[in-house]
Amino acid sequence: MARRKAPVVARWFAGEGDAFRLLGTRCSRCGAVFFPREDDFCRNPQCGDGELSEVALSPRGRVWSFTDGRYRPPAPYVSDPELPWRPYTLIAVELEAERMVVLGQGAPGVTVADLEVGMEVEVVSGVLHEDAETTWTTWHWRPLGVRA
Template sequence: MTTPTTTPVAEGLFAETAAGPRLLGSKCTTCETPYFPKAAICHNPNCNDSKLEDAEFGPHGKLWSYTVQYYPPPPPAKYDEPYKPYAIGLIDLPEGLRVLAQVSTVDPESTVGGADVELVIERLYTSPEGNEVTTFKFRQS
């Protein structure tokens, strides 16, 4: 018997750091433009010296807008059966990013636009092998 493992849905997207969960992106050291996910070059048309360094974002944000996903999304989206509706939102981060993510709530109907939210790393689904696959979400605080 093997022990179930926890794996991120994608490498290099988020991490549990000593300070808590963070999104892994990059930032141009010339013009300060932040990127999530990481960018290879700076896309700011007014920046003439693209120099990117790794940057961490989060955990605090504000829910700009959201909707509730009432029906199962088509492949390649994955979720636990039976499907449960969830809120998906656009979260403004103080670092200057707007990020699309699931909003972790007990009841998606209780989601409040404009609410303060905090980054969390939670299960996205359990694989057929019994492994927990995690992703980043924002929890309404």
């Protein structure tokens, strides 16, 4: 039976292949951008009154910092305790247009040895984990020029 694909969090990202994007919201009045998305009120205290509409974040940014997880994180992170723990990479990425830093896991195979602060990376679709019925999708950061 084929698993259905579902995002780990609804409406945080969308699109396939090169069109994959993180989704935030932007205030119609002050232009503030929010990720994770704010859908009720603008959080800029000098504004607070605009309409929030969905906006795709820049697909590329530069590494602000990075690390990895050498030990299995606790729940609600999902991992199979029967399998040996395989460290994953976490990358904090600075988006120039939005002037913000967004965390994400590195694409599979990307290790801390592959990364430097300031390096250009792009957002790509990825798989967080799979269970019997569902492939849970997420976003990954991947250095430019690397193909999965």
